[in-house]
Amino acid sequence: MHYYAVMASLPFKDTRFIDREELARRWALAAEPSPDDARGPRWQLLLREFLWPLEPVRRLVDTPLSIPAARNPKTVMLLPGFGAHPIRMRWMARNLERAGHSAKKWGLGYNLGATEARFRKAEERLADLHQRSGEPIYLVGWSLGGVMARELAKKHPDKVAKVITMGSPFSGSPRANNGWRAYQAIAGHRVDEPEIDTVIHEKPPVETVAFWSPRDGVVHPRAACGKPGERDRAVPLRCSHMGFVLTHEAVVAVLGELDRS
Template identity: 80%
Template sequence: MTTLPFKVSAALDRAEIARRWALANEPSPDDSRGPRLPLLLREFLWPVEPLRRAFSKPLDITPASRPKTVMLLPGFGAHPIRMRWMARKLEQAGHTTKRWGLGYNLGATAERFARVEKRLLSVFERAGEPIVLVGWSLGGVMARELAKKHPCKVAKVVTMGSPFSGSPRANNGWRAYQAIAGHRVDEPEIDTVPAQKPPVETVALWSPRDGIVHPRSACGRPGERDRAVALRCSHMGFVLTNEAVIAVLGELDG
């Protein structure tokens, strides 16, 4: 009798693993494709970026004319520590940065979205002013949804390589997403139309060198964002390069 719960639990675990494996191996129901293989392979060179910064001219940070409170939302599979260098540069300019408070971003599940929504409300209450949301990849998609639900509490949304436009499979990470999050990318647990623009100023940073998310998906179409700004970094470079920091600082002062 005492071993039955363990056996049932183990069976359920195996069933869930099998289900997620099947999700990861689903054929794509459309013709959407992620960036080309050479661009994807370049993403694995991201550890070089800190070295490149070390041997390049130091970034000249201009003090912000109007300091903002900024919440940073990491990309899928990423921990907030990946955005720590960017946070330091924003703070050097005089802005106040806040983590999203959830640790690793393992998918836009209903439970995770509810938690980050609670975090936004808490940051807003303490700051006493609308918050700027800066989201990397999936974090940007979630930032857009937060702004749709709470437009009075969000001053602006800046997405960085975020797949909000077109097919949700126009990237090289949708299979991993389905396996880890446990749901299909086109069947989210929250009621959403990703391409619908939030009712606040929304700027999309994108790059033709992105090896994870297709540039058209991250750039979006007119009406899906207010402006699109092209950078020349990799997908990982959105949180690691001087170019990306300069772009975000420009949007915070814009």
């Protein structure tokens, strides 16, 4: 994907303040060759991801979603995927609220990469929610948001009750997806050289559940499923990558996981 096309598509104008040297550095990051052992989902699945605007229409003609009352309402922090705004998770948040849970935004706007500064702000948000609720927080992270949720749980296991990842590339090569070039161009660092000190595949010391899908067109299913020991359980869904936050199936799965705790 062309670097300038990626940057121009984003809903912010900070690129005016990136000088030519920095632009060249980021272009070089985006143009790096892909390792032979790292492959994203096949292109046919990636193309299907662009049909995501049809999901709300599909919900209108589908059987209405039945939301049972939560047995034990939780405080849930929702972390969006790379390049996504919390508004992308609003429909899911509304359904969690319908069940009786308290769904909270991560408070940082667009997720433009797991930089050290952004991670520190996410830590502050977690600490604030924990203090106000008086109980450990449930983290639900979509794609990159799930990777960050896992890292938050590693750093603050006393503040996190459970982590649910949705199509998050935490296992194997961090380039086993179709978005790593765009990530490196926008975040300004390599996906396999995070700005925080961590081992991405290591499981957090709290219950960790991974949602994955064989129909994911962005993240390779093996990267999102993980291996035994890298998560407590893996739950297969049949949605696209965008569908993790747009489909009845995904909402039902999240509600079920919250009620298991």
